[in-house]
Amino acid sequence: DVKVTQSSRYLVKRTGEKVFLECVQDMDHENMFWYRQDPGLGLRLIYFSYDVKMKEKGDIPEGYSVSREKKERFSLILESASTNQTSMYLCASSLQYQPQHFGDGTRLSIL
Amino acid sequence: DAKTTQPTSMDCAEGRAANLPCNHSTISGNEYVYWYRQIHSQGPQYIIHGLKNNETNEMASLIITEDRKSSTLILPHATLRDTAVYYCMFKDPYSGGGADGLTFGKGTHLIIQP
Numbered sequence: 521d522v523k524v525t526q527s528s529r530y531l532v533k534r535t536g537e538k539v540f541l542e543c544v545q546d547m548d549h550e551n552m553f554w555y556r557q558d559p560g561l562g563l564r565l566i567y568f569s570y571d572v573k574m575k576e577k578g579d580i581p582e583g584y585s586v587s588r589e590k591k592e593r594f595s596l597i598l599e600s601a602s603t604n605q606t607s608m609y610l611c612a613s614s615l616q617y618q619p620q621h622f623g624d625g626t627r628l629s630i631l
Numbered sequence: 632d633a634k635t636t637q638p639t640s641m642d643c644a645e646g647r648a649a650n651l652p653c654n655h656s657t658i659s660g661n662e663y664v665y666w667y668r669q670i671h672s673q674g675p676q677y678i679i680h681g682l683k684n685n686e687t688n689e690m691a692s693l694i695i696t697e698d699r700k701s702s703t704l705i706l707p708h709a710t711l712r713d714t715a716v717y718y719c720m721f722k723d724p725y726s727g728g729g730a731d732g733l734t735f736g737k738g739t740h741l742i743i744q745p
Contacts, residue, residue: 524674551730563675565732578732610674612733617724619665620733622674 522547524623526611532629539598541626543611552594553612553620554578554586563610569594570616601630635719640740649706651739653719656700661723664695666704667735668715675718675735678704709743716740 527542565578612620636654643649718738
């Protein structure tokens, strides 16, 4: 079974903090993705990566960066957290051309 | 991104087959139909996908009409744990180098009644 693990289910941080969200997959997938999901706005792609050290911007990359130093791990970084980054963050992974598989999400609150 | 039409909500009795429709009249020849579901407070779960032939796996069956403008997801024996929002979408898995993001519409809230 595909396993995508996100480091925290719930996280509370303060405005201006640097926040790290970690995602690990155990299926040797090439592609990894970070999304945020907000009521009424659906799923929006922040960044994705198709190989180690490779990254591509998604639809809403502003205020975020990513790191992929190892194939199994994809990190999302909020450089200076703001209240409008309060959201559910979802990590996904996939083999090339295959369906994406998601983690359980991190519900992040920025106070 | 690609636009689909699904009922907002549906009820189904436990143990019966749940049939969830989706219209995707603008689908093009290279685009596959995908179904995901999302149980409250969890991440989306992949269910099934197909191009033109009917597909079946351990979770569900997917019936695609001959003109490919609509499809039906069938959960053969629904259980209470199948209560979730079900999303239908279509995309070409080979576009964007195979790493395109997903777009979910509003989906169908399926409620399984005991």
